[in-house]
Amino acid sequence: MESARLITLYLLIIMLSGCTSTYYATNVDSLAAPDATQKNRYILLPGMEEVHEDDLQFMEFAKYVNKILQQKGFIKAPSSDSADIAIALSYSVGDPEFYNYSYTVPTWGQTGVAASNTVGTVSAFGNTATYSGTTTYTPTYGITGSQTHTGTDILYYRDVRLAAYDLTSYSESQPMRQVWISKAYSVGSSGDLRKVFPYILVSMKNLIATNSGKKIRVTLKENDKAVQELLTP
Structure with a gap:
């Protein structure tokens, strides 16, 4: 499953990056009708039945979405009468899941002796002589073995969707036609969607209103410039 591969990537990032950096890996999948680029005046609505426009969480996320859409050239319409499209925003975070993982780290040490060098002196006393010397060995180093580490991680499935x-062609006799849809999901250790949402949204940005042809994986660092700009009031 794709989610299993994403979990594997997430665990690999943890092992390679150590504690110095945090990465956000997101899978994005977009589809678009041929006339998608011709419709850029929009209104933004909740895509979930239980969420209304005055919901505080939706209002916070909508602020980021409006900023991204306007960077893409979309124009926010004052009402549905002057809009070409209605964009529905949906989001969710799953229950925590526990995963055990293990990884092997090579150990480094002395593997042998590359060369030796002896330096000494001879002292003569009458008919006898004594020798005093010191031998210096040059060791070689390399991989001497490995250590296996294990751990347990708590992972969350995070999902964001813009449709x-x-x-312009809407009527009561037929449902609204979908012009484009961009779906994104990620798996990570944070179940705080408020923290993760900006990273998912920035990962989606270049694929909004396009046909991606396949799922595209986007990885961002915690200090990603585009994310920081999105968070700036």
Whole structure:
């Protein structure tokens, strides 16, 4: 499953990066109708039945989405009457799941002796002589073995979706036509969607209103410039 591969990537990032950096890996999948680029005046609505426009969480996320959409050239319409499309924003975070993992780290040490050098002196006393010397050995180093480490991680499935529907051809007799849809999900140790949402959204940005042809994996560092700009008021 794709989610299993994403979990494997997440654990690999943990092992390679140590404690110095945090990475956010997101899978993005987008589909678009041929006329998607012709419709850029939008209204933004919740895509979940239980969430309304005055929901504080939706309002916070909508602020980021509006900023991204306007960077992409979309224009926020004052009402549905002057809009080409209605964009539905959906998001969720799953229950925590526990995963055991293990990884092997090589150990480094002396593997042998590359060369030796002896330095000494001879002292003569009458008919006898004594020798005093010191031998210096040059060791070689390399991989001498390995150590296996194990651990347990708590992972969360995070999902964000933007779907655009044509308002210009809407009528009560037929459902709204979907113009484009961008779906993104990630797996990580944080179940705080408020923290992760900006990273998922920035990962989606270049694929919004396009046809990606396949799922695209995007990895961002915690200090990603585009994310920091998105968070700036």
